[in-house]
Amino acid sequence: MTRISRHRVIAAAAFLAAAPALAGCGAGSDAITNQPYTPTEALTKQVNGINISQAFFLGPDSGATIAPGAATPLYLSVVNTNQAPDQLVGVGVDSALGTAKVSSPVTLPVQTRVSIGNPTPSILIEGLKKPLRGGESIQVQLQFANAGLVPLTIPVITRSREFTSLPQAPGVSAAPTPTPTPTASASASTDSMEDMGHSTEGTDG
Numbered sequence: 001m002t003r004i005s006r007h008r009v010i011a012a013a014a015f016l017a018a019a020p021a022l023a024g025c026g027a028g029s030d031a032i033t034n035q036p037y038t039p040t041e042a043l044t045k046q047v048n049g050i051n052i053s054q055a056f057f058l059g060p061d062s063g064a065t066i067a068p069g070a071a072t073p074l075y076l077s078v079v080n081t082n083q084a085p086d087q088l089v090g091v092g093v094d095s096a097l098g099t100a101k102v103s104s105p106v107t108l109p110v111q112t113r114v115s116i117g118n119p120t121p122s123i124l125i126e127g128l129k130k131p132l133r134g135g136e137s138i139q140v141q142l143q144f145a146n147a148g149l150v151p152l153t154i155p156v157i158t159r160s161r162e163f164t165s166l167p168q169a170p171g172v173s174a175a176p177t178p179t180p181t182p183t184a185s186a187s188a189s190t191d192s193m194e195d196m197g198h199s200t201e202g203t204d205g
Contacts, residue, residue: 091141
């Protein structure tokens with residue numbers, strides 16, 4: 001065997017030995033990106049190794065209102081892409097809007113998608129100082145134990161479409177009941193009955 005042939009055999013053997021490890025790395029990435037996922041309501045954002053691909057406050061049903069003094073829950077989908085676990089420990093909002101409350105720190109394992117708020121909301125803005133009807137945006141700062149502060153502008157969405165299965169926000173007023181309007185066929189039927197009555201009176205005379 002020539003020297004060149006020997007080098008080619010060694011290179012081929014090294015590539016075959018590395019192939020399983022490369023395949024394992026690819027599977028680890030796909031384990032995150034290939035998971036079924038609800039269409040996002042906010043722009044994807046990655047800061048300090050924290051990837052947030054969905055964020056929204058749940059508002060009222062269409063046509064209803066979350067009244068001042070009530071609360072709205074926050075929903076997040078988060079992946080911690082750092083080398084060590086982290087925790088979401090706090091949320092800050094403008095005091096002119098209300099007070100943010102985190103019931104308990106949310107643990108974020110490495111390379112694992114965590115859905116915060118589902119099935120039980122754990123982050124709320126309480127004591128709202130203005131009504132919410134859906135369509136507003138709220139600026140928040142998420143506080144992580146290791147990753148630090150992550151600022152976000154988060155939309156308030158109405159409880160409709162795929163979000164109707166989520167529990168209604170506390171203190172939501174009911175949507176106004178639409179006033180029924182008479183249909184054209186009903187009006188025509190009434191006019192016809194009146195004409196028949198006039199015709200009968202003329203015959204009796």
